[in-house]
Amino acid sequence: MTLVLSILLVITSVLLLVLILMHKGKGGGLSDMFGGGMTASVGGSSVAERNLDRLTVAVGLVWFACIVALGLIL
């Protein structure tokens, strides 16, 4: 059981990393502190972007669940 969870955790961790890096850093974080607020979010997010969001959230949930489960087993 631990082994299965660990493998699942490895897979979801890597997936999560890749998915988050695929997002466009939308005026994200510090660089928008730096830019001086010029990054007005033009238009809504595209369909692809929204799907990416959903996928990331789903993977994130599985990742979270894995960690909790592993913590409970140990």
Next chain:
Amino acid sequence: MLRVFVQAFRTPDLRQKLLFMLGIIVLFRLGSNLPTPNVDVEAVQICSDQALEEEGFGLYGLLNLFTGGALLNLAIFALGIIPYITSAIIFQLLTVVIPKLETLKKEGPSGQAQITQYTRYLTIGLALLQATTLVTLAESGQFFPGCPQEIVADNSVGSLALMVLVMTSGTALVMWMGELISDRGVGNGMSLLIFTQIVASVPGMFWNIQLTRGWGIFALVLAVALVVVALIVYVELSQRRIPVQYAKRMVGRRMYGGSSTYIPLKINQAGVIPVIFASSLLYVPMLWAQFNQESAWAAWVAEHFQRGDHPIYLAFYFLLIVGFAFFYVSITFNPKDVSDNMKRYGGFVPGIRAGRPTEEYLTYILNRITSAGAIYLGLVALLPLMAFNIINPGMGMAFSNTFGGTSILIMVGVGLQTVQQIEGQLQQRNYEGFLK
């Protein structure tokens, strides 16, 4: 103040943003308390309690505060947003040095987005590096020196690699959360996340004082903290107004312009960012020293930097804050752009010619104001720390860090910024209401 919040929750658009932000913050706190797999929770608890009471936990203490205790708990978000901040600093400094990045930056929003993307990649790299360091230290027992407990349950390479991986993707998740807040919530995600972590540890620390020192000292500390907060709010809100007069012009049959306004120059134009940057940058030598602990350099770092109240450390801190304040202001406010814009629309500062003289005038004023602002930032960050050390040495570094200027500055600064943004958004919606 309260009225603003009530109104904000009545506005559907803003309510959604606020709730979204709160939701993310809850998730973030949850992750900051969830231990990484393969960590022996009880052992970590014992060791971290011991470490918090000990002296000499200086820089780690501040770092622990920035991560809301997640670092010492070896949580999945143990690294917090520090890798992102470090990587942002590195790229901001590199744009000055590397021509390719500079051209990217001049390209405008698309180039800026590209730089943000690079920053995110570097964040993951740094997170991997720091997570590895952290796990190695935890495994070899050096993370809590003087604590005999085994904090890692399974010492095999696979399990350790898993821990590193989990912490790295946790950092990526934190980064994404910050971006989501900036994008769909209110305020700047990164600074809000740091704010959350600091605010999360403050009440506990306050109560701790009452428990260990009694009501007298508790009241004293509370009073000092309130006075400092009031002073900070006062300075943060003060600004110099440079008058600008616009010439009248006729376009067709209508008259335009002729109004007089002002350019507001805040005393502390840079906000809290220099403080955040300086404290994250001071962590780097510590990190470096961890890698080769035997060298003379590491010993020097341990002696002067680890305690957090050594004069050399304080001097470094002060200089870094002042430096970053100037650096940041020079990035955000460009006198040349401002004076060009004014010239284009027929504006001028009374008594000074448009164009180059105006630019020079603005630069002159900006430099003088920033000097005052930077020194203020540095002093506020340091003074409470020194005062507490003189009044009552041996209060413990965890204490000084919590009530030192750095954390108060960040709390007040980010809080003010966020409230101002909420107010701004409210005005957008209720403008007719004000006119009636």
